Amino acid sequence: MMMKMVLRRILIGIGTLWVVSVLVFIGTSILPGDVAQIILGQSATPETLAALRAELGMDRPWFVRYFDWLGNLVTGDLGTSKAGGASISSLIAGRLGNTMFLAGIVAAISIPISVALGLLAAMYPGTWLDRIVTFATLSLISVPEFFIATFMVLILAVQLHWLPAIAYLSGNESGWQLARALAMPVITLVIVVSAQMIRMTRAGILNVMNSPYIEMAILKGVPRRRIILRHALFNAIGPIVNVIALNLAYLVSGVVIVETIFAYPGLAKLMIDGVQTRDLPLVQACAIIFCATYVVLILIADIASILSNPRLRQPK
């Protein structure tokens, strides 16, 4: 029963990815602009334009191009960039690494902090600690990330000169330089993603704390810490993992604003550049990667909730 449910989720995930690939392809095909025109510039004659289009394969019907593209995609060939002719895989590889690096650091800091703060707030509801956490997270949720980022640049870089204003990586920074360069984007993103996770952890735990089995644990003389960690947390895991997964996905695909403000060479910024140069294969590849990240992370969260529920793990 559980294997069936997990398999079902995986199949649904694959189906979603396929639908996404169609949407991405159609979406990028109706973008205005013509790569051949952009490559050749204003001086192009109709003949050279037609020749370049034929060379790029753009004179064929869209569904032929779609299956061609899909076939290449599943075999790992992302195609060549239409602006510059470099292989997209090599373009993306470095940028994806940067994005994953930033996301990884942010996740490693924010998830433990968020879950711990959420648990603490739930452990002592109504105390000053809980109030501070609740108030701070609510304020931070309502502030847009570009405001936090700009504000930090203003204070830490422009006023105090503590940190560099941009986080451009050349690839051969020392550890200390890297840490200084990444400090502000990391702090900004930690603040942005933590607020939601803290609130969800707190709400999830408090919801469970009203159950009769928690009262039973109190009446068995179980210490409060164990009540939260052993009795409440396991029953609240479903919603918590889901909110964590959504925030991780945001770290990969939704950070374009933060990447732009700090000039960080990540994947989202690459995609924006691709849109500006009408480099459709590049945009398609980035879009597919972002969607796949969402699908995979939500899939993992779903499977985690299934695994954490003994009713599904061990049916009657």
Next chain:
Amino acid sequence: MEKLLEIKDLKIEARREDGTPIPIVKGVSFDVHKGQVVALIGESGSGKTTISLSALAYTKPGLEFAGGEVRLHGEDLLTAEPLRQRDLRGRKVAYLAQSAAATFNPAITIGEQVTESAVLHGILTQDEANARAERLYRSLELPDPDRIGNRYPHQVSGGQLQRLMAAMALCGKPDLMVLDEPTTALDVTTQIEVLKAFKKVIHEENAAAIYVTHDLAVVAQIADYIVVLYGGEVMEQGSAEQIINNPGHAYTRKLMEAVRPKPAAGLGTVVTGEHDRDIAALVVKDMSAGYGRKLNGEPAVTVLRDINVKVENGHVVGVIGESGCGKSTLARVMAGLLPQAAGEVVLDGENLEADLQDRSRDELRKVQFVYQMADTALNPRQRIDDIIGRPLEFYHGVKGRERQQRVQEILEMVELPAEFGARYPAELSGGQKQRINLARSLAASPEVLLCDEVTSALDSIVGANVIKLLNNLKDKTGVSFVFISHDLSTVASFADEIVVLYAGRVVEQGPTDQVLTPPYHPYTRLLISSVPELRIGWLEDTVELREMAVGIAKGVEITDVGCPFYNRCPSAIEGTCDITDAPVRQLAEGHEIACHLDVSDLQLKISHEASAG
């Protein structure tokens, strides 16, 4: 005897929003001695649960101790440090709640939960605790004692979970157990099984217990000493024998009256045979129904099979059976909430569409459903006016002043004052909410009312009043009732005809008098003999019966072939009952029993009735 727990002048209060205190418990005193079971009895609101929790130095959120002492081994629990209080909970005093299904953590194995307290308090090591838990499972007669600890709560039955909770309480060898209505939510047959196990294990462990309940008949089986409570005060206390055989206080006598008499012939209303019309109000013909996706017209799980039931005009048809027998499913099919897979539902001589959406508004009006839990059936954000007014508008198109007038008439019908219209459900008591629940159905002017366990969540006195009201309504409005209950005594006192359902089949049906006198179907006999009597020693006599030996401690299983009662029947014939469907025997006009046994074999009386008489 050694004094274990001493409660002296205990006062507990709630607070209004403006800070003024509302007394809940008003100076209660009693003692619990070693090896003694003390029962706290009273109706809901008497403060019995609140008092029992004080033995664990605990109050429900919103309540606080306002005075008095609770001494365990001479130490006052109320003034002890929080850490000391926590240390005593589970170690010296253990708690058993009403609903084991809600009290077991769904995400943790049973074994860990049973042994948790003993290990945390350092009384036993994990291995010792596991061994002790296994011994307790054995003496509580649980199946698979060596492996049941590895299971999760959803993998065992309700009765088993209730006994596992006893193991959880006893594992740390507490001096005192607090049992809060531990059998109230159970079927009568399961109740016997659980009571028997509790009594045995309390005796074996030489533990003391506080037993909280509203059911005097249960108290008579288990208590040594009884404290009668009303409105947070002690009305009377004394030995079980004295209180049950010689109640001194008027309130105790009132409680005794609310104990429903043993179901027997002659309790029901006499069928006169005078109908307004000759056509039956509602007829169910050869009906089968179930849940799950349909394959070749058959649902994945067939819950009801070949049901034939007739509700005569103005009659009350009682439907009884244990949980899982299909009682509620039958009502859902009648109401059209669950389209039947086969057969017909006929209202006033006309075939009803199976699906609710295909029924006309007038057909919908004629069949109304009254749910068990008034708490969840009434919208908490609507005033009583609107709750009752909405069906008036929808079915009868009355508006404005006329609607107001009708709402007041209906409130009067359910014996509530007209000013209740301006209130919200939360401002009413449990019994009053159930009356509103009824009033809403009556507003449609139905011909058939389907009442699904409408008195089961109410305590005995309030429940008895609701039955009285239903009787009045029946006389006044001429409406027909389908009255579903697992409580045979209630059904016996109200129904004209009884339908006994077992595992989705009608095993016996007929006029109340005839169903409640021999010949019985073996299942009817099991149900009747499971109803507790207000008599000390009844439990011991009953578990000796042949019916009990094979009948209790087994769940309801739906079978495709043969008689579903086969594995619980003391008279089952191997090779016949398990292979072929039971023939339906017509014993008298309208009285039928589905059983392989001859009528002469079914003549057996309830054994101890025979021995007593």
